[in-house]
Amino acid sequence: MLSKITVKEFDQYLDFAYRLAMDPSKSGYPTYTDQIKTSADFIRTARQGLERENDEILLFRQNGRTEGWIHYFREPEDRYLQTCVFNIQNSIAAAVEEFLDYIGDRFPEHHAYLGFPEENQEAAETLLKRGFACCEESFNNTFFFDAYSPLPQKSDVRPVTRKNFQDFQSLHAFYESDMYWDSHRILADLSNWHVYICYGQTPASSVSREQPPVGAIYFRSGGPMPEIYGIDYPEGIFNETAYRGLLVEALNEGKQSGAKHMTYFCDEMHLPIALELGFQCIGKYLCFHKTI
Numbered sequence: 001m002l003s004k005i006t007v008k009e010f011d012q013y014l015d016f017a018y019r020l021a022m023d024p025s026k027s028g029y030p031t032y033t034d035q036i037k038t039s040a041d042f043i044r045t046a047r048q049g050l051e052r053e054n055d056e057i058l059l060f061r062q063n064g065r066t067e068g069w070i071h072y073f074r075e076p077e078d079r080y081l082q083t084c085v086f087n088i089q090n091s092i093a094a095a096v097e098e099f100l101d102y103i104g105d106r107f108p109e110h111h112a113y114l115g116f117p118e119e120n121q122e123a124a125e126t127l128l129k130r131g132f133a134c135c136e137e138s139f140n141n142t143f144f145f146d147a148y149s150p151l152p153q154k155s156d157v158r159p160v161t162r163k164n165f166q167d168f169q170s171l172h173a174f175y176e177s178d179m180y181w182d183s184h185r186i187l188a189d190l191s192n193w194h195v196y197i198c199y200g201q202t203p204a205s206s207v208s209r210e211q212p213p214v215g216a217i218y219f220r221s222g223g224p225m226p227e228i229y230g231i232d233y234p235e236g237i238f239n240e241t242a243y244r245g246l247l248v249e250a251l252n253e254g255k256q257s258g259a260k261h262m263t264y265f266c267d268e269m270h271l272p273i274a275l276e277l278g279f280q281c282i283g284k285y286l287c288f289h290k291t292i
Contacts, residue, residue, distance in 0.1 A: 080180060115288070227263040
């Protein structure tokens with residue numbers, strides 16, 4: 001049974017929910033096993049479930065016992081719904097089933113996104129049975145800046161501004177059909193983003209010719225924990241030189257800004273260079289999507 005949490009229950013089960021967050025087989029994303037986020041971060045995020053209009057925390061009970069809680073939020077104007085805590089001790093499949101029924105009755109036509117560690121197979125299997133598609137399967141990587149010295153840049157990487165935003169948009173258009181952070185949203189919020197673009201090498205015989213973009217990287221700016229949201233290429237075709245240059249630029253920017261950590265989700269093809277540059281793989285992330 002699911003019920004909206006009360007303030008008294010929040011205080012009663014807060015520590016229990018955090019303990020579940022430390023077990024990837026019983027929790028959802030964002031993970032708290034990444035050596036970055038702390039119990040204080042968990043509490044801060046959890047309180048938003050009590051305070052924000054479009055957030056809600058639900059307790060899951062079965063056979064008279066409280067087995068965990070689910071915290072989700074919505075963007076009503078976009079019909080977007082995402083879980084930010086899904087920590088269940090026992091009967092995970094039943095909790096998933098009840099939650100899907102709960103949001104399906106209340107928020108029809110919403111785009112629902114639920115993320116879980118690979119270890120939480122019970123949740124993954126239940127979502128697939130309910131018609132969700134696994135829209136992302138990524139390696140979760142963390143970079144620690146304390147021992148990092150900026151590396152020299154070996155490619156033509158430049159910051160994206162409103163002036164050259166069209167170059168980024170030409171790359172990003174290939175990826176954004178099923179993405180919240182499309183070009184229009186990033187442009188409207190550009191002051192809160194770091195976006196860099198890598199241009200092709202200019203032949204010595206035509207130094208003045210502007211070369212087309214061969215890759216771009218974008219991540220949120222500010223704070224001690226920036227996260228790389230994506231790396232784009234023309235028509236989605238991997239370019240190792242561009243990728244390496246863009247990743248170095250992101251790391252150098254993170255170091256210069258005083259960041260303590262950086263998070264980066266990538267596929268298997270991108271993983272070796274990330275590890276070579278010093279990222280540490282935390283685990284595998286699975287994201288499931290369905291229009292309910």
